[in-house]
Amino acid sequence: MNTHEKDRESQGIELELQQCKRELEDTRQKLIHQEKMASIGEMTAGIAHEIKNPLNFVNNFSKLSIELIDDIMEDLNSGEALEDKLDDIKADLEDLKENIARIDEHGCRADSIVSSMLMHSRGGSSEKTDIDINQLLSEYVDLAFHGMKAKDRSFFSDISKEFDDKVQPVNVVAQDISRVILNIVTNGFQALRDHYKMPKPGDKPCLSVKTEHRGDGATIRISDNGTGIPEEVKARIFEPFFTTKPSGEGTGLGLSMSRDIIENHGGHLDINTAEGKGSEFQIFIPYSKS
Amino acid sequence: MKFLVVDDEKDVEMLFRQKFRKELRQGLLELEFAFSGDEALNILSSKQPPDVVYIFSDINMPGMTGLELLNTVKEQYPNIEVSMISAYGDRENYEKAKESGAKEFFTKPIDFDTLKAEIHKILEQK
Numbered sequence: 001m002n003t004h005e006k007d008r009e010s011q012g013i014e015l016e017l018q019q020c021k022r023e024l025e026d027t028r029q030k031l032i033h034q035e036k037m038a039s040i041g042e043m044t045a046g047i048a049h050e051i052k053n054p055l056n057f058v059n060n061f062s063k064l065s066i067e068l069i070d071d072i073m074e075d076l077n078s079g080e081a082l083e084d085k086l087d088d089i090k091a092d093l094e095d096l097k098e099n100i101a102r103i104d105e106h107g108c109r110a111d112s113i114v115s116s117m118l119m120h121s122r123g124g125s126s127e128k129t130d131i132d133i134n135q136l137l138s139e140y141v142d143l144a145f146h147g148m149k150a151k152d153r154s155f156f157s158d159i160s161k162e163f164d165d166k167v168q169p170v171n172v173v174a175q176d177i178s179r180v181i182l183n184i185v186t187n188g189f190q191a192l193r194d195h196y197k198m199p200k201p202g203d204k205p206c207l208s209v210k211t212e213h214r215g216d217g218a219t220i221r222i223s224d225n226g227t228g229i230p231e232e233v234k235a236r237i238f239e240p241f242f243t244t245k246p247s248g249e250g251t252g253l254g255l256s257m258s259r260d261i262i263e264n265h266g267g268h269l270d271i272n273t274a275e276g277k278g279s280e281f282q283i284f285i286p287y288s289k290s
Numbered sequence: 291m292k293f294l295v296v297d298d299e300k301d302v303e304m305l306f307r308q309k310f311r312k313e314l315r316q317g318l319l320e321l322e323f324a325f326s327g328d329e330a331l332n333i334l335s336s337k338q339p340p341d342v343v344y345i346f347s348d349i350n351m352p353g354m355t356g357l358e359l360l361n362t363v364k365e366q367y368p369n370i371e372v373s374m375i376s377a378y379g380d381r382e383n384y385e386k387a388k389e390s391g392a393k394e395f396f397t398k399p400i401d402f403d404t405l406k407a408e409i410h411k412i413l414e415q416k
Binding site: 052053056057059060061064067068095098099102106149154156158159 | 299301304305308309311350352353355382398399400402
């Protein structure tokens with residue numbers, strides 16, 4: 001083979017390599033997309049329930065407000081001395097004010113749920129913003145819970161939330177961090193579901209989330225008293241495509257992507273677990289240096 | 291006549307108080323509220339015999355579920371009627387509740403007109 005032929009051959013190999021790289025990158029993007037879609041599916045049912053709840057309050061408080069106004073009108077038109085009715089009217093007006101405050105509050109609750117869903121599903125918004133990690137954690141635990149509940153109506157778990165007020169806002173890609181939380185919390189609920197299939201006297205399923213201000217960043221702890229993870233599985237849980245779940249329930253990408261996301265934010269994701277005792281995931285996110 | 295409402299959503303109390311404001315003003319009924327199954331059992335055990343005649347309980351609550359509360363009440367105070375209110379109007383919970391002796395099964399969102407009819411039925415009976 002002369003130099004010319006050699007060059008041509010290596011060019012060919014180079015082209016093939018580039019082609020391979022492109023295909024790999026394509027596949028990677030497709031998988032990331034798939035994992036994201038899977039987590040959105042996970043969330044949809046939870047969101048539906050979470051929105052329905054405040055909407056019911058909005059509807060009920062609105063109906064009651066109309067009744068109160070009818071009562072007030074009736075009192076005003078009764079022809080009796082207004083002084084005798086004044087106390088009733090005042091009480092009704094107080095209630096009316098309370099009701100409208102409730103309608104506003106529950107309306108905002110529904111609105112913030114829709115906003116966080118949009119944030120999660122919107123492809124492009126990969127910009128970092130300052131977010132309140134306590135609020136994000138609280139919302140996503142509720143979403144994951146209702147998502148589980150929608151799939152398995154008999155599922156139940158206590159949820160304990162302990163938020164450190166000293167935790168400062170973190171500058172992160174909110175949709176990425178919410179995916180990590182959703183993923184780990186859903187894993188926790190699944191471990192609880194499996195562990196408490198048979199009731200255990202004196203023991204109740206509980207998922208607890210906790211935040212701590214740590215000087216240079218915030219720590220999130222997500223723990224469950226479920227199945228726990230055996231040593232040989234624990235060694236592999238952060239490997240891409242590694243899963244112990246039945247097919248259809250997990251892509252095997254959740255935890256490896258979660259770790260990538262947290263490390264891309266300069267933080268770390270660790271686990272403490274004991275088979276039969278439960279697991280605790282710790283996420284550390286540093287505050288941005290300004 | 292005293293009714294006990296058990297639900298972990300605190301705004302449920304406001305809904306009930308307003309919906310039954312006329313009955314409350316006229317003294318036809320009394321309402322008491324508990325935000326968990328444990329709190330409900332404490333209220334019941336604070337008076338011997340308890341003055342509560344009827345309980346409306348949510349099913350999905352943290353801690354003791356409404357179905358567990360139903361079983362305990364039926365065991366300890368068989369004279370108290372218990373009706374369930376649940377967001378998940380599914381067969382499974384419905385059947386479990388009926389088997390355990392629940393009087394009625396209401397689904398959320400609460401239709402206050404049906405609930406009012408039930409309460410008036412009880413008021414007329416006594």
